[in-house]
Amino acid sequence: MTTRLKRLVQQLDDSSGPSYDARAELIGIGSEAVPALVDGLPSLGGFGQLTAIEVFEEVGDPRCGPALICLLGSDHPTVREWAAMALASLETDGATEPLRRAHRACLERATPYGVSGPGLDWEPDWTAPSEHLVEESRAWSLLEASEAPVGDDVFVAPTWIDRTDLHPER
Incomplete structure (x- = not known):
């Protein structure tokens, strides 16, 4: 290495x-x-x-x-x-x-x-680079979704900015 x-x-x-x-x-x-x-x-x-x-x-x-x-x-x-x-x-x-x-x-x-992730009142660090904001928001939504109660008639479908939005030039 x-x-x-x-x-x-x-x-x-x-x-x-x-x-x-x-x-x-x-x-x-x-x-x-x-x-x-x-x-x-x-x-x-x-x-x-x-x-x-x-x-x-x-x-x-x-x-x-x-x-x-x-x-x-x-x-x-x-x-x-x-x-x-x-x-x-x-x-x-x-x-x-x-x-x-x-x-x-x-x-x-x-x-x-x-x-357990941050509560629903979680506020991102708006001074961070946009790539970091996207990743943190994505991680937060997954953590929140993993805590959601589910059942036969309930499901969780998180959505977030696509990874390609991190690098629009690609």
């Missing part, structure tokens, strides 16, 4: 701001960053792992599949949830059985996927 990539991966854990720049840079590097990201993943805390999952999803490289499967066993419920969603969105080969096991383990712990 090059020193530059290692530094960027470690910055993913810094929730005070550098993680956003590191995330954008790793996404820009693309598939070349995946091995360094996979290698550095165990040293990251929950915030860094969530940010790494975002990078994995944006890059879309199938080599991140095994790392995402490992994150299904995380102690952090949000990391488990995001890893499961990333595996589904990336259509990772061989993920079906690990996802079933992770879901059963969550049910046995009585901690299903989903954690």
Whole structure:
């Protein structure tokens, strides 16, 4: 792992701001960053792992599949949830059985996927870059949807700005 990539991966854990720049840079590097990201993943805390999952999803490289499967066993419920969603969105080969096991383990712990997010009065940080606002709003809506009561006659269908809105030039 090059020193530059290692530094960027470690910055993913810094929730005070550098993680956003590191995330954008790793996404820009693309598939070349995946091995360094996979290698550095165990040293990251929950915030860094969530940010790494975002990078994995944006890059879309199938080599991140095994790392995402490992994150299904995380102690952090949000990391488990995001890893499961990333595996589904990336259509990772061989993920079906690990996802079933992770879901059963969550049910046995009585901690299903989903954690309490901010209340309905949540207000985004309007001074943040637009890419950050979109990601935070997307994450918040998923957290809220995961807490919604459901039944045979009730369902939740969250909608949000599409990822292509982050980069209109593409």
